[in-house]
Amino acid sequence: MNNKLKWLSAVVLFSFLGWYFLLKQSDYTITFKVNAATGTISQGIIEWTTTQTKNQNEFYTVLEKRNFDFIKHQMKKGNKEMEYTWNMKSVNDSMTSITVGIKDLNHSFYNRLTAPFVSTKFRTEQIEKIKSFKMGLEDHIDDFKIRIDGKRSSEEIYVAYISLKSILQEKAQTMIEFDAKIVGYLDRNKIKIIGYRPYLEVTDWNQDKEIISFNYCFPISKNTKYVPDSDVKFKIIPALKGLQVTYFGNFRTSDRSWFTLLDYAKLHGYKLENKPLEHFLSNPFNGGVESEWETKIIIPFASK
Known part of the structure; x- marks a missing residue:
């Protein structure tokens, strides 16, 4: 019985590690909520990437877009290549939950080992970037009712x-x-x-x-x-x-x-x-x- 349990535990562990390092779409995920519709947030994301290109020389390409609740971007700046996957889901008539999956195409393995567990440069930079987006979006939402x-x-x-x-x-x-x-x-x-x-x-x-x-x-x-x-x-x-x-x-x-x-x-x-x-x-x-x-x-x- 103990051998079967050990074998099952090993299978579960290796399955998880295989998914985490090979199949999982992002290195780090950030989730937050905003008082706005999914389409308003989608428009905000598009406008934010335009601003980032102008002010930060970050060039964004839309890889995939579904309705107003899913956008996947690739960002390039110098030798840095990132992917941002945005999922928007309505919680109620006024609230939307946003999940941002972030992947560094050049350092993905290292980030998966570190970012979810300890504060790294990658993690700190991405939190600040998404926080800045959220603040800008909330300022925009305050302009209308x-x-x-x-x-x-x-x-x-x-x-x-x-x-x-x-x-x-x-x-x-x-x-x-x-x-x-x-x-x-x-x-x-x-x-x-x-x-x-x-x-x-x-x-x-x-x-x-x-x-x-x-x-x-x-x-x-x-x-x-x-x-x-x-x-x-x-x-x-x-x-x-x-x-x-x-x-x-x-x-x-x-x-x-x-x-x-x-x-x-x-x-x-x-x-x-x-x-x-x-x-x-x-x-x-x-x-x-x-x-x-x-x-x-x-x-x-x-x-x-």
């Missing part, structure tokens, strides 16, 4: 609109660039904007490439006579049933609320169309405190 409203319905609205396309991070800038075109058309043709509270209607969202096609819309009277134009068109945005949030903050980052709705839907078993409709209730051209700018965002339920 998202309130989950739950299931809601929007109103049917008649609009003048212009169709645009941009990467997700530049949607607000793209709207501003074309604002004069659509507002100028409405002014020239003496078409009154109702309330001057525009809409952004997403018609396609390529989540892998982070590119959106959308309509930049202004509400007008249904009785308005259409004056032909190569860019500006008229249409009805139908009433939608879906999940809604209220976003307070700069419109440049209102997509953070989209990610909140996606995580909320996943946690609560809803299927969404992934075509957000934003209604801007504040005019940024009037200035004021950004944290008080209000936007209603609804993502419709997917049709059965």
Whole structure:
């Protein structure tokens, strides 16, 4: 019996050592939690790597990306080569757990022997790096507020609109660039904007490439006579049933609320169309405190 137990213990030990030194993906793992959606964190990681390239001469390549909850990077700086594997998992409606697996491609064996057990230069540097990322992410999250409203319905609205396309991070800038075109058309043709509270209607969202096609819309009277134009068109945005949030903050980052709705839907078993409709209730051209700018965002339920 003792021999069998010793044999079993040896098998378990060698199996563990084989996994730890040969199969395990990381040399060292750091885990922490943040009050943000998985997509917000994913965007933060991408922006952080861009900053690291600019300020630290660290060059990052995306090796693998799945939805908004998994990113694997390779980083090169001089003769240093690292891999960072980010896993994001929603804990509840507002909290996400982040696990960062770190691997030094040139000194992996040594780091696995030391870093998990004693304080080494590698371990200290990586803890400081991830801590810096976390602090920057938390500073960004402090710039806006998202309130989950739950299931809601929007109103049917008649609009003048212009169709645009941009990467997700530049949607607000793209709207501003074309604002004069659509507002100028409405002014020239003496078409009154109702309330001057525009809409952004997403018609396609390529989540892998982070590119959106959308309509930049202004509400007008249904009785308005259409004056032909190569860019500006008229249409009805139908009433939608879906999940809604209220976003307070700069419109440049209102997509953070989209990610909140996606995580909320996943946690609560809803299927969404992934075509957000934003209604801007504040005019940024009037200035004021950004944290008080209000936007209603609804993502419709997917049709059965």
